[in-house]
Amino acid sequence: EDKVVQSPLSLVVHEGDTVTLNCSYEVTNFRSLLWYKQEKKAPTFLFMLTSSGIEKKSGRLSSILDKKELFSILNITATQTGDSAVYLCAVERGDDKIIFGKGTRLHILP
């Protein structure tokens, strides 16, 4: 059975800290790995990763994929209170189905 496992489930840090969120997966017919940020309601897209070892960066966020070890990490440096959200990892299969993990709830203290 396909699965996407995120860790930790919940994380509380102080503003300015750096955090690393983990995502491991076991999925048949892997196409890409996706990261989303879910604040109040709808998830918003962050990154799509298809190749191992190539870092994707957007401001203070970055992510990398290891297709051999079947995991990805999402790094957030110099965290701000606005980074508080649930971060969702998802894997897209070749048949277009996207499977989500349970998410990591990140809370940034001022």
Add this chain to the structure above:
Amino acid sequence: EPEVTQTPSHQVTQMGQEVILRCVPISNHLYFYWYRQILGQKVEFLVSFYNNEISEKSEIFDDQFSVERPDGSNFTLKIRSTKLEDSAMYFCASSDARVPGELFFGEGSRLTVL
């Protein structure tokens, strides 16, 4: 900026009633999806729709569920006879063919079944 819109934002219904959730995807997108998120749980795939037909559906998407694109803009999810366990936030999403994994989600429709 174009966005996916959903109505209603919240619907409360009695068990056994039919519910239709409506979505207007981004106009030039080709792939449409419904996901649901039961309170406190993960986002779950329900169905994907492309070229006017279902391309993939999950085991959750049983005979009680159906989707339709009745005109060029709306994409609807119908639950024929709601059950208590259908209570969830239902998200519509769309994407274009260039970056299929980049889903644009609507704000969701919260369904409460009593």
